[in-house]
Amino acid sequence: AQKVTQAQTEISVVEKEDVTLDCVYETRDTTYYLFWYKQPPSGELVFLIRRNSFDEQNEISGRYSWNFQKSTSSFNFTITASQVVDSAVYFCALSEAMAGGFKTIFGAGTRLFVKA
Amino acid sequence: DADVTQTPRNRITKTGKRIMLECSQTKGHDRMYWYRQDPGLGLRLIYYSFDVKDINKGEISDGYSVSRQAQAKFSLSLESAIPNQTALYFCATSDYGSTTDTQYFGPGTRLTVL
Numbered sequence: 404a405q406k407v408t409q410a411q412t413e414i415s416v417v418e419k420e421d422v423t424l425d426c427v428y429e430t431r432d433t434t435y436y437l438f439w440y441k442q443p444p445s446g447e448l449v450f451l452i453r454r455n456s457f458d459e460q461n462e463i464s465g466r467y468s469w470n471f472q473k474s475t476s477s478f479n480f481t482i483t484a485s486q487v488v489d490s491a492v493y494f495c496a497l498s499e500a501m502a503g504g505f506k507t508i509f510g511a512g513t514r515l516f517v518k519a
Numbered sequence: 520d521a522d523v524t525q526t527p528r529n530r531i532t533k534t535g536k537r538i539m540l541e542c543s544q545t546k547g548h549d550r551m552y553w554y555r556q557d558p559g560l561g562l563r564l565i566y567y568s569f570d571v572k573d574i575n576k577g578e579i580s581d582g583y584s585v586s587r588q589a590q591a592k593f594s595l596s597l598e599s600a601i602p603n604q605t606a607l608y609f610c611a612t613s614d615y616g617s618t619t620d621t622q623y624f625g626p627g628t629r630l631t632v633l
Binding site for chain 2: 407409412440446447448450453494504505506507508509510511512
């Protein structure tokens with residue numbers, strides 16, 4: 404069965420600290436997709452990154468980086484030199500193919516507070 | 520202009536009232552979804568539609584119904600609203616031609632049922 408666990412409910416850091424948000428997933432499929440979304444205080448959901456199960460390369464985009472490890476079923480997200488604008492709820496999601504489309508489930512989210 | 524829009528953005532209603540939340544998209548996507556977000560529970564899927572003639576129940580469809588009026592429009596109805604349907608509701612779309620199902624979300628509708 405599909406499952407996404409974000410064990411960290413809330414994290415609080417001081418500006419310029421590095422912070423890692425954990426995501427552990429469960430799936431029986433060999434082909435699947437993993438996502439991170441950001442929900443700032445304004446409430447909208449912003450797509451950050453997508454990874455497919457065959458691509459374990461880590462990705463870096465500016466201050467953001469993602470570490471995908473199939474061996475531990477994890478897809479962790481690191482923010483380097485955090486800024487106040489990074490304060491948001493971050494969701495990890497898992498998508499598997501099904502008849503006609505995909506089924507996506509979301510983790511419960513991690514709320515990140517970055518203090519000045 | 521936003522690619523995925525939701526109306527209304529905020530709504531306060533009373534128990535027993537019928538409520539409709541509307542979603543429109545200009546992305547040309549075939550797939551549309553309705554989720555609700557509750558604190559500590561993330562997003563849970565209510566209904567989804569892979570094309571105009573396809574409607575499917577999600578994880579928590581009880582108490583809700585949907586209508587896919589056109590490729591670009593997907594409405595969510597609460598036939599008789601109850602307080603535990605107070606939540607933030609999101610519409611999302613994804614592209615049939617995509618092999619990855621990246622979903623793009625509307626701005627959300629905050630619904631309060633008194």
